[in-house]
Amino acid sequence: MHPLYSELIEQSIKAKKHSYSPYSKFSVGAALLTSTNKIYTGTNVESASYSLSICAERVAFTKAVSEGEKKFKAIAISASIKDYIYPCGACRQFMYEFGKDLDVIIIKSKKDFLIIKLADLLPGAFDKRSLKL
Numbered sequence: 757m758h759p760l761y762s763e764l765i766e767q768s769i770k771a772k773k774h775s776y777s778p779y780s781k782f783s784v785g786a787a788l789l790t791s792t793n794k795i796y797t798g799t800n801v802e803s804a805s806y807s808l809s810i811c812a813e814r815v816a817f818t819k820a821v822s823e824g825e826k827k828f829k830a831i832a833i834s835a836s837i838k839d840y841i842y843p844c845g846a847c848r849q850f851m852y853e854f855g856k857d858l859d860v861i862i863i864k865s866k867k868d869f870l871i872i873k874l875a876d877l878l879p880g881a882f883d884k885r886s887l888k889l
């Protein structure tokens with residue numbers, strides 16, 4: 757395991773603190789590690805117009821990409837439940853844009869987590885090659 761993954765897990769758990777989730781009351785935290793070893797965090801942000809809510813993973817990615825980052829090693833995801841939190845389908849597709857080799861760290865607790873390649877979470881993905889660009 758990469759030496760920074762424990763730090764990434766801790767930051768994901770901490771990121772939940774700022775979750776804005778008055779409707780679902782379900783807090784999610786994400787911490788994204790870039791290829792240059794920088795960490796960007798994110799949390800879910802909900803809206804009274806429910807469908808406008810955005811997941812923690814996409815917040816972390818948009819923060820990083822808007823700062824010029826495009827290459828990533830891993831994302832750690834945690835939630836306010838005592839079980840593993842798998843990324844939703846929309847986030848799997850969104851993250852795939854930046855690489856199928858991303859390590860997705862699915863956290864149950866600080867010491868109990870799974871590391872799964874994004875390609876294994878989204879087999880047969882639609883991506884830029886599908887557009888033949």
Ligand code: THU
Nearest residue numbers: 780782784800811812842843844
């Ligand atoms: N949520 C995430 O932030 N990430 C996921 O991968 C799954 C769901 C959020 C969206 C919503 O604010 C709440 O969890 C309940 O669905």
